[in-house]
Amino acid sequence: MARRDRDSAESILRGGLVGIALVTAATVGLAAAAAVVALVISLLY
Amino acid sequence: MLFRPSADDLRVIGRYTGKVVYAVGVAMLLPLVVAVGAGERNDAYAFVVGASLAITVGAASQLLRTRTTLDAARGLAVVGSAWLVAPVFGAVPLLLSGHYASYLDAYFEGMSGFATVGLTLANDLDHMARSVNLWRHIMQLMGGQGIILVVLTIFASAGAVIGTLHTGEGRGERILPNITHTARFILRVVVAYAGMGMGLLWLLLWRGGLEAATAAYHAALLFTTAFHTAGFAPQSASAAFYRSQPVEVVLMVLMVAGAFSFALHYQLWQGRRGELSRNLETRTLAVSIIAIFAVLAVGLGRTGVHTDFGGLFRVGFFQTINAHTTTGLTTIPHRLFVTQWGALAPAMLVTAMALGGMAGSTAGGIKAIRIGVLLKGLRRDIRKVLLPENAVVVESYHSTTRRVLRDDLVRGAATILLLYLLLYLAGGILGLFYGYELTLSLFESTAAGATGGLSVGIVRPDLEWPLKLLYIAQMFIGRLEFLAALALGGYVLSMLRGRT
Amino acid sequence: MSARPRGRAGGRADKPLRRGRVLLGTLVAVVALAGIVGLAEALRPPPGPSTIAVADERADLRAPLHCPTPAPPDERDDDAVSTLQPARPPVAVSSSELLDCPHSFDRRRVRYRGEAVGGVLRREGGAWAQINDDVYAGPAGPLPGHRSYRGHNAGIGVFLPDELADELGTVGGPGAQGDLVEVVGVFRRVDPGSQEVAVIRAASVEVLRAGAPRSDPPLRDRQVAAAVLAALALATAGTERLIARRRERG
Secondary structure: OHHHHHHHHHHHHHHHHHHHHHHHHHHHHHHHHHHHHHHHHHHHH | OOOOEHHHHHHHHHHHHHHHHHOOOOOOHHHHHHHHOOOHHHHHHHHHHHHHHHHHHHHOOOOOOOOOOOOOHHHHHHHHHHHHHHHHHHHHHHHHHOOOOHHHHHHHHHHHHHHHOOOOOOOHHHOOOOOOOHHHHHHHHHHHHHHHHHHHHHHHHHHHHHHOOOOOOOOOOOOOOOHHHHHHHHHHHHHHHHHHHHHHHHHHHOOOOOOOHHHHHHHHHHHHHHOOOOOOOOOOOHHHHOOHHHHHHHHHHHHHHHHOOHHHHHHHHOOOOOOHHHHHHHHHHHHHHHHHHHHHHHHHHHHHOOOOHHHHHHHHHHHHHHOOOOOOOOOOOOOOHHOOOOOHHHHHHHHHHHHHOOOOOOOOOOHHHHHHHHHHHHHHHHHHHOOOOOOOOOOOOOEEEEOOHHHHHHHHOOOOOOHHHHHHHHHHHHHHHHHOOOOHHHHHHHHHHOOOOOOOOOOOOOOOOHHHHHHHHHHHHHOOOOHHHHHHHHHEEEEEEHHO | OOOOOOOOOOHOOEEOOOOHHHHHHHHHHHHHHHHHHHHHHOOOOOOOOOOOOOOOOOOOOOOOOOOOOOOOOOOOOOOOOOOOOOOOOEEOOHHHHHHHHHHHHHHEEEEEEEEEEEEEEEEEEEEEEEOOOOOEEEEEOOOOOOOOOOOOOOOOEEEEEHHHHHOOOOEEEEEEEEEEEEEEEEEEEOOOOOOOEEEEEEEEEEEOOOOEEEOOOOOHHHHHHHHHHHHHHHHHHHHHHHHHHHHOOO
């Protein structure tokens, strides 16, 4: 039982870090694209 | 079976709906503890009343003896009745708090919570008891977790039964072999994001000037609203209250995480980052978000609201993400949508909400998979026209694996798209009867039907009650993607029709 | 859980429902619902003093907007020396006026009065505060003390320099009414420093009425109802568990 809890905690940690990192990267990527767009549009107005 | 309910069918539905009601009652014990701890006496009694009612009804329903078990079709009816019945009990402590003008208002709030919409009829939120505000957010959490579980299990298999009206994930699609595994994985993802999200938010809010305990409270509530793309907030000023761009960034990551399907989360947790770039839904969402943001920014620039990079990016991007993930937090007073933003920018918010997030997440709207499938279908038809007659045209898309674009998939997506558009439009037109301009009316209607939660101000306590009922219906139907609502409606109709 | 509907265990024992039973069931459900709603309405906090005349009337979305013409600004971003007209008295505004017509008041010196709520967010050089000027900040006070329902709180974010922020004592929130303050400062549609939208940069603040904690008297009806219902819930849940256990064994 303790072993399974430990594995589960480890898997949450590992998978979580990778998953969260990828989602954050996706958000940042979107933000970067949006920043470029915003820059262009701010130059127009 | 679906259209000739028997007594046993009703007992099964009653029993399982009763389980949900029981859970709602037990969930009220947490705000009860907070109320006692915070000295909110009358609210503590209110939660005892509410929890007792729910637990009584829930326990009584377990006495129903049934011969058969839950299957996909009956599961649909349970889902429909659960989302209708849960707010009945959820509304009780809200009404007793004194912050709601009527039971209808409290029921509206309950439905908005369980359906993770975010439209609110709360009065004087800034003075609301901590336990009551916590309860509003717990309802979002329950509703969000509930809909994910339901979509991944019952809808997926029900889709196989019903045929065309499924979510488009593919027949018998499950990310993990059975319901307990699915639920366990969902829990892991939530725990991981809760740890990261609440932790970061707590730090930022504490450094931003709130006391440690208050910051923790706000962090917890903000997490439930952002990750479940819901929309309630601890303060009336919503996310603007915190005056912090770092907080907005964390909220955006949580919102995007909340709009990602759990099937995608599963892939990402295995480290398969290729899925992000190959998946039809993520690609559709990315293009849609940037395109909508671009037009929105033009709209803001043209009206002179924000013409500098900082304003356009900070306000425009957050609102685009906010609307597209169908969350509903605001970083500016929503009155400004009407008085300042002109026509183009709010129209983009409506479009974003209408499109929504990924299927199999807490986001609402038409869903990216359907948009993607339809666009692919369009591409296939164009290719068929252009290529020689005897050419075989096969279009495929990527969703965890490579899949062939089948006709029934495109048709199912088109049907649901049409239904959502009709839903948004119907609500918009009904608003016209009460004197609201079409643009404002459509905005609010889409916010309800797409579970978006942004508001231009139509939803307020002295709103005409038929419109309140309308929005409640839209939130319910939109959350359950027509499937469960239609199944439940079919049941009721056939019962009234009598024996045949 | 299978994808196909399970076969019936009792053959044709499950006939479609008779209309009579459907009506009876519906009646029971309606009565139960009415009971819950009726009970909830009965246990609400008392109405309190009769509705106090309220100055806080939000703009109806259906009414046309009439904005005052923007006057020349009281402050420019680029002023080395203010060559504008001699200091004008600040114009008294409400939050709804500011949000209805931000352009009319942009960079104007304004006088704004309201209740500090939520918290004083200390930052470098000063602090942010949310100042609400709705009915709940006024004489009627916070809910649940009355039934003047005006929806969400209406207010404006105010940035106070350090010395001024120190003046704030109690902030409004659960169980407390905050200080009623009057700030004089420049309203910015978009604040150049922080990029915040529709905020006031305060130059002076005066606490008109100190805030105070508040509590509501315990509601006897509710206590009784809670006790009775809790007993009922425990009894029902207990009975259900006993019956379930007996079914499992038998």
